[in-house]
Amino acid sequence: MQMPKSLACRNFSLAHAVGGVRKSADFAAALEVLVCLAALAAATLSFLLGWLSCPGAAIFAAVGLLGLIGLAWKRFEGGRHPGFFFLCALALFQGGRLLASLLGGEADIQRITLMTWYEFGITREVAALALGAIALSAICIYAPCRWGYHSLPSLRMGSFARYHTYLYVLFWLSQPVQLYKNYKYYEYASEHGGYLVLFLDHGGMAASIPAAVRAISLISMPAFVGIFVLERRKKYLAAATAVYLLMAAPIVFTGSRGAIFSLVLSLWYVAKIKSSRPPSPYRMGLLGLALVLMGALIGSLRLEGGEERPFAAPAQFLSDQGSSLNLTEIAIAYRGQFRPYLGSYLAGELQSAFVAPDQAGYVVGKHFNDDMARFLNPIAFQLGHGTGSAYVAEAYLLGGLGAVILISLLIGALLDCLHALSGSGHGLFLAAMILPDMFWMPRAGLLDWVSALARIVLSLILLQLGWCLYRSTARIASLLWRADSGAADACLETGRTPALTFGENP
Numbered sequence: 001m002q003m004p005k006s007l008a009c010r011n012f013s014l015a016h017a018v019g020g021v022r023k024s025a026d027f028a029a030a031l032e033v034l035v036c037l038a039a040l041a042a043a044t045l046s047f048l049l050g051w052l053s054c055p056g057a058a059i060f061a062a063v064g065l066l067g068l069i070g071l072a073w074k075r076f077e078g079g080r081h082p083g084f085f086f087l088c089a090l091a092l093f094q095g096g097r098l099l100a101s102l103l104g105g106e107a108d109i110q111r112i113t114l115m116t117w118y119e120f121g122i123t124r125e126v127a128a129l130a131l132g133a134i135a136l137s138a139i140c141i142y143a144p145c146r147w148g149y150h151s152l153p154s155l156r157m158g159s160f161a162r163y164h165t166y167l168y169v170l171f172w173l174s175q176p177v178q179l180y181k182n183y184k185y186y187e188y189a190s191e192h193g194g195y196l197v198l199f200l201d202h203g204g205m206a207a208s209i210p211a212a213v214r215a216i217s218l219i220s221m222p223a224f225v226g227i228f229v230l231e232r233r234k235k236y237l238a239a240a241t242a243v244y245l246l247m248a249a250p251i252v253f254t255g256s257r258g259a260i261f262s263l264v265l266s267l268w269y270v271a272k273i274k275s276s277r278p279p280s281p282y283r284m285g286l287l288g289l290a291l292v293l294m295g296a297l298i299g300s301l302r303l304e305g306g307e308e309r310p311f312a313a314p315a316q317f318l319s320d321q322g323s324s325l326n327l328t329e330i331a332i333a334y335r336g337q338f339r340p341y342l343g344s345y346l347a348g349e350l351q352s353a354f355v356a357p358d359q360a361g362y363v364v365g366k367h368f369n370d371d372m373a374r375f376l377n378p379i380a381f382q383l384g385h386g387t388g389s390a391y392v393a394e395a396y397l398l399g400g401l402g403a404v405i406l407i408s409l410l411i412g413a414l415l416d417c418l419h420a421l422s423g424s425g426h427g428l429f430l431a432a433m434i435l436p437d438m439f440w441m442p443r444a445g446l447l448d449w450v451s452a453l454a455r456i457v458l459s460l461i462l463l464q465l466g467w468c469l470y471r472s473t474a475r476i477a478s479l480l481w482r483a484d485s486g487a488a489d490a491c492l493e494t495g496r497t498p499a500l501t502f503g504e505n506p
C-alpha cells in the first residue's frame with residue numbers, strides 16, 4: 001500500500017524539523033564548551049604573562065565554577081541531571097576555599113594548610129596547574145552531559161511497581177535492627193575517643209556488632225531508596241524519609257556526614273526526576289544553604305582528641321571542605337613521591353567497600369590518603385587525622401592533565417548514561433544507588449565507587465533472593481486462604497460449621 005503524498009510530505013517535514021532542532025542543540029552545546037575552554041585558555045595565558053595574579057586566578061576559578069553550575073542548572077532543566085549535582089560536589093570539595101574567598105574568607109592558593117602544624121608554600125606554577133586541572137575536569141564532565149542531554153518523558157515504573165509492598169516490608173522490619181547497629185557504633189565511638197575511632201579502630205568497632213546485624217545495612221538502604229523512587233504519596237514518603245534519617249542519627253552524632261551528604265544529593269536528583277513542578281532557583285539556593293548549615297552542624301558534633309569542634313560559619317565550612325584543593329596541589333608538586341605506588345593505591349580502592357580503613361595498621365604505599373596524611377603530619381596521622389583523597393589528584397598522578405581530561409570525560413559519559421536510565425523505575429533505582437559514591441569522588445579515590453558498586457550488586461542479589469522468598473510465601477498464603485475460604489463456603493451450603501465437619505468421614 002502506498003502512503004498518501006500529503007502524509008509522506010508531512011512526515012518528511014517533521015523529521016526534517018526534528019533533525020534541525022537536534023543539530024541546533026548540538027551546535028549550542030559545542031559552542032558552550034568552546035567558550036568555556038577559550039575562557040580557560042585566556043586566563044592561563046594571562047597568568048603566564050603575569051597579568052593575572054594568584055588571588056585573581058582563584059577568583060576567576062571560583063566564578064568559573066559557579067558559572068558552570070548555573071549553566072548546568074539552565075541547560076538541565078533546573079538540575080534534572082546527575083552532572084549538575086556532581087559539579088556542585090566538585091565545587092564544594094575542590095573549590096570550597098575559592099568560593100569562601102568570594103564571601104570574604106582568605107584563600108591563598110600558594111599555601112598548604114591541610115593538616116599541617118606549619119604552613120608551607122608551593123610554586124606559582126603548581127597552584128596554576130591545580131586550578132587548571134579542576135577547571136578542565138569540570139568542563140570535561142559538563143561536555144558529555146550537555147552533549148547527550150535530552151528531556152526525559154514521564155517516569156515509567158513498569159514492573160518495578162510490583163516491589164512496592166515488598167520494599168515496605170523490608171524497610172519496616174530492618175529499621176529496629178538498623179537503629180540497634182547505629183547506636184552500638186555511637187556507643188563504641190563515645191567510649192574510644194569519638195569521631196577518630198572511625199579511622200583508628202574501624203575494624204574493632206565493626207567487630208563489636210554481630211555480622212548478621214551488620215548485614216542489615218545491605219538491605220535497609222536499598223529498601224529505602226526503592227521506596228523513595230516508587231512512593232508518590234507525600235505523607236508516606238515523608239514518613240519513610242524521617243524514619244530512615246532518625247535511625248541514622250546515632251552515626252550522625254559521631255560527626256560522620258559523608259554518607260548522609262552524598263545520599264541526600266542522590267535523593268535530591270530522584271526528587272527532581274519525579275517532580276513535574278517548574279524549577280525554582282530560590283528553592284534550590286535555600287536547600288543548598290540548608291545542606292551547608294547541616295554539614296557545619298554535624299561537623300561541630302565531632303570529638304577529636306577528646307575536644308569538641310565549634311560550629312563553623314558557612315564561609316569557614318566552605319573553606320574547610322575545600323581543603324581538598326591542597327591535596328591536589330601536593331599531588332602535583334610531589335608527584336614523583338606518590339606515583340610509584342599508584343597501582344597499589346588503585347588496588348586498595350577496589351577493596352575499600354569491604355575492608356575496614358584502619359590507620360593503625362598503616363602500610364606504606366597501600367592507600368593514597370594514608371600516605372598523603374602521613375606525609376603532611378606523621379604525628380597527627382597516628383592520632384587518627386586524615387586528608388581523604390580526590391579523583392583529580394589521583395588522575396594527575398596517573399597521567400598528568402591528559403589523564404585528568406580523559407577520566408573526567410568518562411565520568412561525564414557515565415553520569416549521562418545514568419541519566420538516560422532514569423526514565424524507568426528500575427533505571428532510576430539503580431542510578432540512585434550508584435550516585436552517592438560517585439558524588440563523593442571529589443573527596444574520594446578514583447575507584448572507590450567501583451568497590452561500592454560491587455557492594456550494591458551484592459545488595460541487589462540479597463533483595464532478589466528475598467523477593468523470591470516473599471513471593472513464594474505470598475503464594476502459599478494465598479492458596480491456604482483460598483482453601484480455607486472454600487471449606488467455609490461448603491460448610492455454609494450444607495448448614496454445618498467447620499468445627500462440626502472437621503475430622504468427619506464424607
